[in-house]
Amino acid sequence: MEKYPHIFSPGRIGSLNTKNRIKYAATETNFPYGDGCVSDREVAYMEAQARGGPGIVTTQGAYPDKEGEGKGFKGMMAIYDDCFIPGLARIADVIRQNDALSCLQILHCGREGGVDLDYCLMSSVVPQKLSYFKPPREITTLEIKKTVKDHIMAARRAVKAGFDMIELSGIVGYLISTFISSYTNKRKDEYGGGIRERCRLMVEVIQGVKAEVGDKIPVGIRLCGLELLDDRGGNTIEESIESFRIAEEAGADYLSVTIGWHESSIPVITRDVPMGHWLYVSREIRKHVKVPVTMAFRQFLPSIPEKAIADGTIDFWEMCRPMIADPQMPVKIQEGREDEIIPCIACNLCFSRLYYHQPIMCSVRPTVGHEKDASWGYYGFSMVEKKKNVVIIGAGPAGLQCASVAAKRGHNVKLFEKDEVPGGSVLLASRVDDGSEELMRVVNTLQVECKNDGVELNYGVECSPEMVNKMNADVLVIAAGASVAAPPIGFSGPIFTPKVCMQSPDALPSRLAIIGGGGIGLGIAVFLIRNGDYSITVIEGSSKLGRDVNPFYLWRYTKLLRDKKAIILTGATIKDIKDMVLFVATPKGERQIEIDGIITAEYEAPLNLKRLYERSAPDIHIIGDAKKPRRLNNAIHDGYRLGMVI
Amino acid sequence: MIPIIDEIRCTGCGGCIEICPPQAIEMREEKAFIDAELCEECGFCAAHCPTNAITVPFPMSSETV
Numbered sequence: 151m152e153k154y155p156h157i158f159s160p161g162r163i164g165s166l167n168t169k170n171r172i173k174y175a176a177t178e179t180n181f182p183y184g185d186g187c188v189s190d191r192e193v194a195y196m197e198a199q200a201r202g203g204p205g206i207v208t209t210q211g212a213y214p215d216k217e218g219e220g221k222g223f224k225g226m227m228a229i230y231d232d233c234f235i236p237g238l239a240r241i242a243d244v245i246r247q248n249d250a251l252s253c254l255q256i257l258h259c260g261r262e263g264g265v266d267l268d269y270c271l272m273s274s275v276v277p278q279k280l281s282y283f284k285p286p287r288e289i290t291t292l293e294i295k296k297t298v299k300d301h302i303m304a305a306r307r308a309v310k311a312g313f314d315m316i317e318l319s320g321i322v323g324y325l326i327s328t329f330i331s332s333y334t335n336k337r338k339d340e341y342g343g344g345i346r347e348r349c350r351l352m353v354e355v356i357q358g359v360k361a362e363v364g365d366k367i368p369v370g371i372r373l374c375g376l377e378l379l380d381d382r383g384g385n386t387i388e389e390s391i392e393s394f395r396i397a398e399e400a401g402a403d404y405l406s407v408t409i410g411w412h413e414s415s416i417p418v419i420t421r422d423v424p425m426g427h428w429l430y431v432s433r434e435i436r437k438h439v440k441v442p443v444t445m446a447f448r449q450f451l452p453s454i455p456e457k458a459i460a461d462g463t464i465d466f467w468e469m470c471r472p473m474i475a476d477p478q479m480p481v482k483i484q485e486g487r488e489d490e491i492i493p494c495i496a497c498n499l500c501f502s503r504l505y506y507h508q509p510i511m512c513s514v515r516p517t518v519g520h521e522k523d524a525s526w527g528y529y530g531f532s533m534v535e536k537k538k539n540v541v542i543i544g545a546g547p548a549g550l551q552c553a554s555v556a557a558k559r560g561h562n563v564k565l566f567e568k569d570e571v572p573g574g575s576v577l578l579a580s581r582v583d584d585g586s587e588e589l590m591r592v593v594n595t596l597q598v599e600c601k602n603d604g605v606e607l608n609y610g611v612e613c614s615p616e617m618v619n620k621m622n623a624d625v626l627v628i629a630a631g632a633s634v635a636a637p638p639i640g641f642s643g644p645i646f647t648p649k650v651c652m653q654s655p656d657a658l659p660s661r662l663a664i665i666g667g668g669g670i671g672l673g674i675a676v677f678l679i680r681n682g683d684y685s686i687t688v689i690e691g692s693s694k695l696g697r698d699v700n701p702f703y704l705w706r707y708t709k710l711l712r713d714k715k716a717i718i719l720t721g722a723t724i725k726d727i728k729d730m731v732l733f734v735a736t737p738k739g740e741r742q743i744e745i746d747g748i749i750t751a752e753y754e755a756p757l758n759l760k761r762l763y764e765r766s767a768p769d770i771h772i773i774g775d776a777k778k779p780r781r782l783n784n785a786i787h788d789g790y791r792l793g794m795v796i
Numbered sequence: 797m798i799p800i801i802d803e804i805r806c807t808g809c810g811g812c813i814e815i816c817p818p819q820a821i822e823m824r825e826e827k828a829f830i831d832a833e834l835c836e837e838c839g840f841c842a843a844h845c846p847t848n849a850i851t852v853p854f855p856m857s858s859e860t861v
Contacts, residue, residue, distance in 0.1 A: 184856035224854050506839040507854060697815065697844075777819075784817045787836070 154452050156459040158484060161205060161466060163442055164368030164403035166314060168205035168251055168466075171459055172480045175406070175446045175468040176208040176255040176317065176372075177500075178223050180509040181519060186213070186221075186228025188237030191509075194522035196241045199473060200248035203480035206466070207245045211257025211319055212238070214304035215297065219271040220325065222259030224507040229256065229304040235311045242312035253315035253370070254308040256301055256359075260325030261286060261334065262412065265507075272328040273351075274336035279382075279413040282505060289325075291339060297325065298354045305359040309367060316363060318355060318371040320393075321408045326352050327374055330393050331411075333384040345389045349396045356400040368403035370444075375407040375431040378414035387434070394435050404442040406468060407432045419448060419471075420702055421496045421585030426454040433463040444468045450494055450588075452483045474500050475514050489598045493591035498702040499783055513783030514592050516790040525794060533560040538624035540796060541767065542566070543613050546574020548774025548785035549629035550596035555793025557603035564606045564621065566613035572597055574631050575775060576782065578652050582673045583680065583707075589782070618766035625796050626767035628760075629789065632753035632775035638665065640727040644747045648674050651749055655681050659746030663687045663732055667695045667720065669781065671751035672707050679714045687717040687743050689734060695720050698781055717743070753779035771796075797853045798835050799842050803827050805849035812841035812850060 161168040181192035192210075200207045212229035213220035221228070228234055238254065245252035262283050264270040270284040271293070278286065289297070305316050320326030328334040329351045335342050341350050352371070359369050373393055377384040385393070394405050409428045410418035417423050425448050432445045442465035449455045455467035473479055475494035482491050492514050500510040500518075512518040520526035538561050542549045545567035557563040571577070573593045580589040600607060618626055637645045644659070651658060651674055660683065664671045667690025678684045688695070688711070695718055696704045711718060719736050726733040732743045755778050763770060773788035774780075808826040813819075820834035821841060828850070830841075842850040 180854075183858060184854045187857060189855075189858070503839075506843050506852075508837070508839040508852065511838070692814070780817050788818075 153486070154456045154483060157452060157456050157467060161442070163206075163315065163370070163466075165366055166251055166368055169249065170203075170205040170480070171455070171466045172204040173206040173253075173444055173466045173468045174199045174202075174204045174208055174473050175470045176211050176257070176319070177470045177474065178210045178226060178504055178510075179519070180223055180225035180504055180507070182225045182227045184224060186226065186230070186234060188227060188234075188240060190522065191519055192227070193240045193244060195519060197244035197248070198477040198521040198528065200245040200250050202473065202477035203484060204250055204469075204473070206251045206253055206315070208253040208255055208317055209238075209241055211255045211259075212304065213263070214256050214258060214300040218264065218266050220258035220260070220263050220300075221265050222257075222262045222324075223504055224265055225509065226265070229254070229307050230300065232307060232310075235307050238308065238311035238313075246312065251314045252312070253317050254311070254313040255317040255319055256304045256308070257319045258297060258301070258325040260328045261323040263325070272325065273334055273341065274328075276334045276336070291341075294341060294351060298351070298358050301355045302358040302362045305362050305369075309363055314367065316359060316367060316369045317406070318352075318359065318369070320352055321372050321374050322410070322412045326355065327411070330373070331377055331379065331384050332389070333377070333379045333382050345385070345392045346396065349393050352393070352397060353400040356397060356402055360401040369401065370404035370406060371397050371402045372406040372408055373397060374409070374411070375435055376409050376428070378410040378416045378418065381415060384411070387431070391435055391438050395438050398439045398441050402441060404444060404466070405435070405439060407435055407443060407445045409447050417706055419496060419498070420706065421588055422583055422706065423448055424585070425450055426458070429454075429458050429463050432458070436462060436464070442466060446470055448496070450496075452488070471496065471500065474510065474512050474518060490595065490602070492595055493588070495588055495592060495782075496585070497783070498700050501702065502700055511783070513781075513786060516787045527555070527558065527794070531555075531559045537562055538796065539622055540564070540625045540627065541613065541618050541621055541623040542627040542629060544574060544629035544631055544774070544776065545569075545572035545607070545609065546629060546631055546774060546785060547576060547592060547596065547782055548776075548789040549574070549627065550593065550600055551786045551789030552627055552629060552773060552793040553605045553789075554596060554599040554603050555790055556796050557600065557605045559793070559796075561796060563604075565600065565608065566611050567607075567609045568612040570610045572607075572609065578648060579673060579782070581652055582677045592782070592786070615763045615766040618763065623767040625769045625771070626763060627792065627796075628763065628770065628772045628776050629774045629785075630756070630759065630776050632779040633756045634750050635666075635752040635754045637748060637750045638724050638727060641748055643730050643745070646747060646749045648749065648751055652677060658682075658684070661685050661744060661746045662749055663689055663743060663745045663747075664749045664751050665689050665724075666751035667718065668751070669696060669698045670753060672696045672699060672711075674749055674751050675716060676707050676710055679710055679716065685715070686711070687719065687745065689722045689724065689732075690718075690720045691723060693721045755779065797837060797855065798832050799830060799837070799839065799850045799852045801828050801830065802849045802851070805847045807847055807849070809846065811844055811846060815840050815844045
């Protein structure tokens with residue numbers, strides 16, 4: 151409590167008091183049904199958020215129109231009919247029962263809507279930059295009047311369902327934002343022109359909703375503080391500030407500041423954006439308005455919002471991703487258990503899942519969407535009847551996660567790591583790019599969990615089959631990581647592994663070919679480009695570069711490589727090697743690449759492991775990269791799922 | 797939900813096998829086959845499939861579950 155007095159001080163929005171300054175921000179999940187009805191899974195997820203201790207819990211955006219033009223996600227919640235009220239009321243109930251204020255967000259997705267249709271609706275027809283979204287159709291004046299009414303009716307239903315507050319959304323390309331932005335609003339009628347005219351739809355919605363719900367229900371709005379669309383004629387920051395002032399004037403009781411559109415060409419929420427980076431926008435906006443200002447965006451550590459609230463940059467700290475990763479973050483901060491917080495690593499797996507029409511998942515919290523399923527142990531595991539001796543080899547994310555879950559269930563767990571420190575591949579991955587060090591937070595938390603759960607941690611000890619035998623292990627888990635694939639035959643120059651590259655980049659020659667353009671190869675390329683003057687060729691056999699890399703990161707990595715004139719060859723195979731020259735066949739013809747060294751960035755599951763250990767324990771499992779080299783989320787999920795059933 | 801494979805559209809290219817994180821897909825009689833025990837329902841195969849042969853059903857209402 152003392153460490154963060156501002157975060158845990160009471161707050162006020164409109165006529166309501168909040169117990170602290172934390173607001174769980176609206177987050178789409180795809181947990182509701184395709185017809186817009188709330189599912190048990192969504193209620194359980196929202197209950198977990200409310201139990202975690204924020205002062206305000208916001209629902210995911212609910213679309214207000216029966217046509218589905220506002221629907222932007224396959225499993226988006228709906229509020230266009232009274233039949234949705236009972237389901238919505240279940241969410242309001244679980245929030246109230248946990249002593250938090252409930253806030254329902256009404257969201258018409260506009261430029262990103264019409265997920266089940268063949269068009270989307272927006273202010274003017276501006277072709278999509280992201281091919282994923284539907285071709286736009288211009289909204290008519292009649293339809294504008296209807297959408298205002300839809301919002302008002304939605305607010306009425308939200309109040310009936312028992313919500314304490316209403317939130318509107320005009321960000322990233324959603325309907326209201328397409329009117330506010332000069333990039334998308336080319337209208338000649340009273341809804342287009344200067345910033346005041348472009349804000350007319352927003353004003354009509356705010357005023358209409360306020361008039362409907364009365365003074366006792368606060369109405370807030372999320373707006374874009376900085377569109378990052380300068381390259382396409384978007385709003386200036388002055389115009390954005392003006393939109394906040396106009397919203398306040400129209401009666402908004404709080405203002406949530408957001409950054410960027412989904413089609414902005416500047417990174418906004420990835421790890422390379424320093425934590426707290428965007429607070430300057432909120433600071434500027436707060437100078438011009440009197441109602442409370444809230445903000446999310448890369449505030450992953452409580453020290454950042456604590457300072458921002460203290461110095462008047464924000465009034466409330468909003469969180470989406472950090473609380474997907476750990477809904478109990480508020481209570482853990484309050485109780486001084488910060489080292490137990492499961493840290494969001496901004497991998498954006500959750501985000502990308504939405505665009506695959508899948509329910510969200512989280513790399514670092516496998517229990518997302520399973521909060522009420524006892525076997526997943528979100529609220530704690532029941533103890534096993536027969537305590538087993540479990541030996542785990544490898545203290546990377548898979549081994550640590552498996553150890554922690556198995557120990558929580560009551561098993562006697564010993565973990566062995568041949569390195570002096572835990573982390574496995576994360577030790578390398580955490581050095582690739584700006585912000586990559588945040589990946590180590592996962593390892594640190596898992597290590598703390600293991601210690602708290604009573605796992606015996608042995609670092610700097612290579613665990614042989616004989617040792618496993620002697621320990622009378624009932625279960626052996628091999629989580630020892632992958633091995634580097636064999637380099638191409640015939641190259642007479644030096645060959646390096648990723649580990650060697652990252653340990654001593656200065657010792658590398660300057661002309662390098664990286665074999666393998668998946669996540670590891672790209673990671674090495676990015677690391678080298680950022681740490682020296684290398685001329686790099688990436689050789690990838692499949693047709694797609696970095697197919698296992700999240701799109702949020704892939705575009706930045708590809709841009710970095712292109713800017714530094716790296717040669718990227720996809721669909722490429724090495725046909726021949728003569729001394730220091732590679733002959734590479736590509737779909738565009740053969741290339742000759744002169745190099746001074748090769749980096750092997752392809753990994754494979756070690757073939758001999760199972761045979762080596764086969765007699766050491768009656769029950770043997772292989773997880774993580776040792777099973778098949780994949781991503782961090784697979785390692786953690788492998789570990790968790792195995793830990794659940796040992 | 798477990799992805800569904802349209803055996804007429806599936807060309808047996810094996811792209812999904814390469815991309816599947818939990819190695820849940822194998823080739824059976826030149827068509828992709830998903831092991832329901834291993835599948836994590838991530839949908840990567842559906843997004844990757846060049847012929848749109850894989851779809852992941854989305855539960856439309858509480859009755860369809």
